[in-house]
Amino acid sequence: MKLIGNSNEIVTFRPKRKTFHNLCEDIVLVAEIEMKDQEKYELSYGNQLIPIATKLASQEQHKIVICTPPIYGNIDFQIILITMNYHISIGAFIQFYINQKTIYEEFRKFPKIGIDYFGDYSKFEMGGLEIVNQDCLNRFRTASEFIAFLDHDNLFIPKNGNILPVQFTEIYASYRFNTVGM
Known part of the structure; x- marks a missing residue:
């Protein structure tokens, strides 16, 4: 197999089979190569060119990165x-990883968060959590001191737990909930 990058440099590699049985229709092949121009790659297989989506690792340093599950629109x-x-x-x-365009546009208004739009990807729900966790880990592992994989309703609590009541009071005061009688 050959990998062709932006500079038309061709890297030949031999993938190794990682699926240890013959029960599945699909198998996993893994190969490691050094990527020099990380923008666009195509995999040459026979006389076909298959585009490979690549994302650059984050260059911005963070103390803590929180990776969340995909958001499909049915959330609180x-x-x-x-x-x-x-x-x-x-x-x-x-x-965040979002598949609804309107939700994505709303989340873009918030500073200090990362968002990815994955659109209508039919296989995403079959392995969505694994896909976004791997993407988040690959993107931020060199740019953060700590990575947490949390659900949307989980909290990362620092050692100084006394600050939580104060923070929740401030967060609650910053929103106008549409609840009668509050």
């Missing part, structure tokens, strides 16, 4: 907004 936004603001207030960077 109050929980996500409170969780997001709480993590930002303790200095964490939070990475």
Whole structure:
């Protein structure tokens, strides 16, 4: 197999089989190569060129990165907004993966978060959590001191737990909930 990059440099490699059985229709092949121009790659297989999507690792340093599961649209936004603001207030960077364009546009308004739009990817729900966790790990492992994989309603709590009541009061006061009688 050959990998062709932006500079038309061709790298030949031999993938190693990682699937240890013959029960599955698909198998996993793994190969490691040094990537020089990390923008666009195509895999040459026979007389076909298959584009390979690549993302650069983050260059911005973070103390804590929170990786979250994919958001498909059926979520409680109050929980996500409170969780997001709480993590930002303790200095964490939070990475979201969203497949609804309108939700993506709303999240773009928030500073200090990372968002990716994955659109209509039919196989995403089959392995969505594994895909986004691997993407988040690959993107931020060299640019952060600590990475946490949390659900949308989980909190990363620092050692000084006394700050939580104060932070929740501030976060609650910053929102106008549409609840009667509050």
